[in-house]
Amino acid sequence: MTGLSLDRARIRRLFDLSGDVYATRGGTFATDPYPTFHRLRETGPVHPGAPHEALGWTGDVFFQGLPYPQRPHVSAYDYGTCATVLKDDRRFLTSVPPLPGEPPMVDAGILFMNGTRHRDYRTLVQPSFVPGRAVWWLDNWISTTVHQLIEAFQHDDTVDLNVELCAVIPLLTITGSFGIGVDEALEVRAVVTSDGQDAGALARLLVPIIAARREEPRDDLISVLVQAEVTGEDGVVHRLTDQEVLGFAFLLLAAGSGTTWKQMGITLVALLQHPEALAAAREDRGFLRNVVEESLRWTPTDPVFARFAAEDCELGGVDVPAGAVVHACLAAANRDPSRWERPDEFDPFRPMKPHLGFGHGPHTCLGMHVARAEMTHGIGALLDRFAGMRLDPDAHAPRIIGLYERGPDAVPVRLGGGPR
Numbered sequence: 352m353t354g355l356s357l358d359r360a361r362i363r364r365l366f367d368l369s370g371d372v373y374a375t376r377g378g379t380f381a382t383d384p385y386p387t388f389h390r391l392r393e394t395g396p397v398h399p400g401a402p403h404e405a406l407g408w409t410g411d412v413f414f415q416g417l418p419y420p421q422r423p424h425v426s427a428y429d430y431g432t433c434a435t436v437l438k439d440d441r442r443f444l445t446s447v448p449p450l451p452g453e454p455p456m457v458d459a460g461i462l463f464m465n466g467t468r469h470r471d472y473r474t475l476v477q478p479s480f481v482p483g484r485a486v487w488w489l490d491n492w493i494s495t496t497v498h499q500l501i502e503a504f505q506h507d508d509t510v511d512l513n514v515e516l517c518a519v520i521p522l523l524t525i526t527g528s529f530g531i532g533v534d535e536a537l538e539v540r541a542v543v544t545s546d547g548q549d550a551g552a553l554a555r556l557l558v559p560i561i562a563a564r565r566e567e568p569r570d571d572l573i574s575v576l577v578q579a580e581v582t583g584e585d586g587v588v589h590r591l592t593d594q595e596v597l598g599f600a601f602l603l604l605a606a607g608s609g610t611t612w613k614q615m616g617i618t619l620v621a622l623l624q625h626p627e628a629l630a631a632a633r634e635d636r637g638f639l640r641n642v643v644e645e646s647l648r649w650t651p652t653d654p655v656f657a658r659f660a661a662e663d664c665e666l667g668g669v670d671v672p673a674g675a676v677v678h679a680c681l682a683a684a685n686r687d688p689s690r691w692e693r694p695d696e697f698d699p700f701r702p703m704k705p706h707l708g709f710g711h712g713p714h715t716c717l718g719m720h721v722a723r724a725e726m727t728h729g730i731g732a733l734l735d736r737f738a739g740m741r742l743d744p745d746a747h748a749p750r751i752i753g754l755y756e757r758g759p760d761a762v763p764v765r766l767g768g769g770p771r
């Protein structure tokens with residue numbers, strides 16, 4: 352890629368849902384899961400077992416709340432119950448003490464913290480992720496990346512936007528905010544998708560940057576982290592240790608570099624398959640906000656997140672023992688017909704209502720305004736440059752695949768006569 356010197360073949364490998372990297376997320380799963388979700392919801396909001404079992408997937412899975420074979424699993428499929436599970440962080444926790452024989456639970460990053468500790472740590476970074484800070488992200492990282500990427504392929508007839516654009520924007524945005532150079536960005540992606548096998552590599556990359564920012568802070572996210580102060584259990588205020596900064600960094604780099612890639616692909620495919628929506632977005636770039644929100648409702652890239660029951664309880668008519676894994680199927684909740692008319696249709700003209708695509712409650716996606724800025728800006732820039740852009744009629748039609756991480760297998764487009 353001109354100017355960015357990224358290894359395309361490696362990007363293709365790292366951002367291929369059907370490849371090895373996503374095998375434990377059910378990356379090759381190619382059946383439409385929504386008919387099953389509807390069928391389950393029609394007979395009750397909560398069912399025993401994990402969503403992949405309901406969908407007939409028998410391969411290994413590794414995701415939040417999985418596999419944990421010693422624990423009972425239940426799953427919620429309607430909007431009300433999923434929202435309750437995600438909101439009630441007293442009864443439904445993101446981590447619990449391990450059972451005998453289980454590996455220790457991850458204690459890195461706010462997604463795996465509960466209660467007050469979660470709130471205290473999340474507050475440290477929240478100011479960098481509020482809506483008003485989107486401009487900071489756009490000006491520092493997103494805009495340049497988008498324009499360099501488009502420049503690299505603007506004279507081509509056809510391009511797979513899934514790899515050439517969608518994968519790279521979020522990766523270079525979040526690695527850029529950590530002071531990690533473009534050369535190392537793909538290394539970071541390889542580490543955060545290795546299921547924890549190569550966490551040492553991230554430390555090797557980040558520790559020198561942490562030391563440099565402690566010495567001389569800059570206008571970036573890693574400087575925010577190294578200057579952040581928390582009150583410990585002993586009441587003493589301390590700056591985040593290198594280990595704590597690394598924990599934060601791992602979560603942000605993982606969450607920030609994978610999700611938006613797939614959601615942006617889903618959004619582009621849906622937009623290009625709906626001519627009226629595409630015309631409305633060409634007419635008014637502000638309409639892209641509706642397009643993105645509808646895409647997050649219609650097909651959220653991460654369809655399920657889990658919690659552990661803190662106590663015996665009843666959920667949607669099902670008894671849930673303490674320690675059980677409770678899967679909130681956000682994807683099913685987002686198509687609950689009691690909340691949305693024609694829920695299976697992608698319709699960005701519908702009245703917008705809160706959905707669960709970014710989660711709900713205390714762990715609601717920290718990076719959602721960054722993700723929205725990446726998607727609206729990236730797609731807006733494409734519409735600005737390529738008046739005739741359309742799905743490539745000679746390529747196979749994109750398929751949305753994946754089980755616990757979902758996205759298109761490709762977004763092949765014809766750019767239509769080059770830049771305007």
Ligand code: HEM
Binds near residue numbers: 473614709719
């Ligand atoms: C379209 C893209 C994205 C989607 C669909 C998405 C989705 C989600 C969801 C559903 C959760 C809640 C998980 C739970 O409740 O267990 C979450 C949490 C989180 N997301 Fe995102 N995310 C996206 C992009 C991003 C980006 C770009 C970043 C960082 C720059 C990010 C950082 C985080 C973090 C740190 C959390 C944990 C928050 C906490 O525990 O308080 N996400 N995300």
